[in-house]
Amino acid sequence: MSRKPTISDVAQQAGVSKGLVSFVFNGRPGVSAGTRERILTAAAELGWSPNPNARSLTTRTAYALGLVVLRDPTIIGSDPFFPAFISGVESVLADAGRVMVLSVVPDEERELATYRKLAAESRVDGVFLTDLRHADPRISLLDGLGLPAVTLGRPDVPSVFPVIDRDYGHGIDAVVERLRDLGHVRIAHVAGDDRMLHGTRRRDQFAEAVTSRGGEAVVVAADFSPDAGAQATHALLSSENPPTAIVFANDPMAIAGMAVAQELGRRLPDDLSITGMDGSEMSRYLFPPLATVGNDPAEWGRAAARSLLTLIETGASDDVTLPAAAFIPRGSIAPPPTVAPSTR
Incomplete structure (x- = not known):
């Protein structure tokens, strides 16, 4: 081989x-x-x-699982995915008599050093890998350290670790199909961090869904933060040929985009249709309610925790495929305006 x-x-x-x-x-x-x-x-x-290191770890039990997150703390604070994911993990760990150790780090160097420290000091029995990146260096590092792990999403490099995955393209395709059926042609996507696999995958799935249906895809780079979503929305709506619909890579960016659109005089959804992704609980309480793609982060957490515990206890765990993400249509989408908002 x-x-x-x-x-x-x-x-x-x-x-x-x-x-x-x-x-x-x-x-x-x-x-x-x-x-x-x-x-x-x-x-x-x-x-x-x-792996002799992995076998030696099985003789020592920390009764803790680790989650190391490389993100700006302000982004984590505004992203409902992580609190819901952690609640799902904790619901499983509580019954298993274990706890979770969370570390938020500012850069990759500190991130990799944290994994080495956790393994060297036997602080955790295994870790969750989130926000997978292109050619993610954590995969080979954890394998070499003999530290059990599960990945949220499928890496683009060889990996010995079990995968928790969900078909997100299904939901994105449904969003675009609905917008095209309503009559939207120029549809924008405010993308997530392009260093992350799920950011670029959502971007590519969106572009493919739009072009395959004869629409015009416009992509703007962002980083999943509300601030970036607001800036991208302002740039799109201030352009000479603004889109009639914007699909955001997560709900926090979409919520920020809705606020900017209304500040610029756009009536939602009469002048502009907006959708988010990840199906946050808060999205249903906005006005208008935000159309989004369901994700259920707590389900990710429960599945990841069960898989990692099985891996630690038996040395192996099968991949888990969660139900495909579904489009949740709500009041933030409608047919495009027949008269441009600026002229009306």
């Missing part, structure tokens, strides 16, 4: 689950002699053996 073999490769070659491979190499009972021999043979042929 051109890359380092993983427990998943052994399981696939032997025709068993990763959990059975882990049971064999941890000396656990309940595996038939034939299956055990098949697993050992597959591991020998691939040249795979358990």
